[in-house]
Amino acid sequence: MKWLPTILFFFFVGVLTNVSAQTTGDFRSTGNGTNDNWDNLANWEYYNGTSWVPAPYYPGNGATNDVTIIGANKINLNISPPQNINSITVGDGDRTNKAILHIATDSTLKTTSFTIAYDGQVTWENAILTFPDPNTDIYIESGEPGYGLDVKTPCSSKKSIYLDSVRYAICNDNSNSGEYSFEDLNKNGGSLTVTPTSNSPICLGDTVFLSANPSGPGTKNFSWDLIASPNSDTYTSTSENPNNYIPSFSGGYTFEVTVTNENGNTDTKTIDVTVNPSPSSPVSSGNITECATNPIQTLDANDAITSTGTITWYDAMTGGNVVSNPTLATEDTITYYAEYSDDTCTSTRTPVTLTINSLPIAPTGDTEQNFCSANNPTVANLTTTTGTNIQWYTTATGGTALANTTPLTTNTYYASQSDTNCESSSRLAVAVSVNGCSVITNRRITYRVKK
Structure with missing residues (x-):
């Protein structure tokens, strides 16, 4: 004692x-x-x-x-x-x-x-x-x-x-x-005794919970001290059950508690607390963003995690609920949080955001456009009434976008538009005619005036 x-x-x-x-x-x-x-x-x-x-x-x-x-x-x-x-x-x-x-x-x-x-x-x-x-x-x-x-x-x-x-x-x-x-x-x-207990072992970042568990008579006063730690940290408390100390290093910690009653009687005990290191957070290759397809695709957050081991997904950075299937199959944005466990401690969480962007509609404009071959028209001469970032094709779907310098021929061309994320899947069809146009010149007309 x-x-x-x-x-x-x-x-x-x-x-x-x-x-x-x-x-x-x-x-x-x-x-x-x-x-x-x-x-x-x-x-x-x-x-x-x-x-x-x-x-x-x-x-x-x-x-x-x-x-x-x-x-x-x-x-x-x-x-x-x-x-x-x-x-x-x-x-x-x-x-x-x-x-x-x-x-x-x-x-x-x-x-x-x-x-x-x-x-x-x-x-x-x-x-x-x-x-x-x-x-x-x-x-x-x-x-x-x-x-x-x-x-x-x-x-x-x-x-x-x-x-x-x-x-x-x-x-x-x-x-x-x-x-x-x-x-x-x-x-x-x-x-008059204390029988200290704790929530040891804990993981780095967790709070130490200490309990004095006193027995004996009289009004009791308590004194807790941290007497050994990996980083020579200090901690004191007068609470019977302190729960506000968060270790900053992994390793062994020793706490000492003394109980004293109004008669001056005292008892002192120590208790060891083990703080295990937290594993590294899962490594992500990045967020996953795609444009919607038809039928709609499914994005899986697991595809972004390159780490191996036991991964648990949550719907919040801390706390929250476990998500067994971290996927997205609608036009929306959602973030999941991956946590790694080494069967003793868990890591901080790594966020992965899944996004499926909706597609813009097709642009609008004249569906028939005529050009003279003598003017050497190109794709750059095609026009739409509405739409941004217009791309022209020779097919209604798929194909390769035409360069603006591509010469026009009599054919049907198809225009798509793009917002900042996606290109429209439907296209405006424009019938193009390229003809040899007639050139009208002035003829001299002689007027005779009677005298």
């Missing part, structure tokens, strides 16, 4: 105060060795506000503030004190003389603060110790062998601690049951 120096300082002051600066109603053990049972008045002294005096009743059988079992004393908890006790501390800080509370029979302690100090130990018969308040703070300063909760064999499930009606810990290791063992509580320092 990680202890903060300030907390340790105040705790030692608190333990010593329990012995040297008392409050009316405090009890301490005397350990006369004649009969060490809890309900034997000879084992207790009572502070009356001025001095320590022989106890008028055993702790919890009347008004009781703080109870301390001092070093070299052993008290057998052989009853269940009927009244509330403010706090119980096993040990007085003197490591040379062990203080022992022995659970001699099934007993109940009505307290919310139970501390096993550095020189304290709790030992057991086959008995149950119950704390009626489920928020009881069990605070263990040292879980070293011979101190804290006794974990030596033989152990049994009968040797247990209950918080209210819930069995909280048992002597033997019973981790599969979801309960703590005494060894767990010794290691964690008592009933």
Whole structure:
């Protein structure tokens, strides 16, 4: 367990105060060795506000503030004190003389603060110790062998601690049951613990989700720190369950969480998070754009992807819905987004736009046009009334567009028009006549005038 120096300082002051600066109603053990049972008045002294005096009743059988079992004393908890006790501390800080509370029979302690100090130990018969308040703070300063909760064999499930009606810990290791063992509580320092979890492993670009999963009593404060990362990044949070850190590098990250309650008790744990690299995005040869055909064609976005592997298509750059058939078979424009997966992580998405452009209509104009052969007419002399980017052919469909310098003959020519994307499939038919035209010249006319 990680202890903060300030907390340790105040705790030692608190333990010593329990012995040297008392409050009316405090009890301490005397350990006369004649009969060490809890309900034997000879084992207790009572502070009356001025001095320590022989106890008028055993702790919890009347008004009781703080109870301390001092070093070299052993008290057998052989009853269940009927009244509330403010706090119980096993040990007085003197490591040379062990203080022992022995659970001699099934007993109940009505307290919310139970501390096993550095020189304290709790030992057991086959008995149950119950704390009626489920928020009881069990605070263990040292879980070293011979101190804290006794974990030596033989152990049994009968040797247990209950918080209210819930069995909280048992002597033997019973981790599969979801309960703590005494060894767990010794290691964690008592009933205030954190068991951090995360959504590891994650992929680069994903958010780390952390959960403290605290147990134990009191109002809790949390402190998260990123203590190891591939890029020496820093991160802190005071949330119980932070979810706002996005790693910028792949690799291993270690987070440390500390929980502290209002009594100054603390527990610290670490958790490792693995960030896997994201694979490269699918490579595209480009968007696919075509003019409509009859019957209409089908465009497939897969034809634009040159990468191999597991590709999943979506209808949005992020989020969105999976598209099983990324095609287009109408005059329209649509964009699909290809994502690659390496079975661990997914890439960012690559957009592919499919477009089928509609065809313009045929141009309009005179369907009969006449030319004189003497003028050497060419395709450039043909005209239309409407249309842009006119192309002339000698066939109604197909064929090769004629150059503007192509001489005209008596024939039928066909005009198409094009917009910025497509050429019309229908064409204007124009009947062309090229003839030898007559040339009319002036003849001299002589007029005779009578005189």
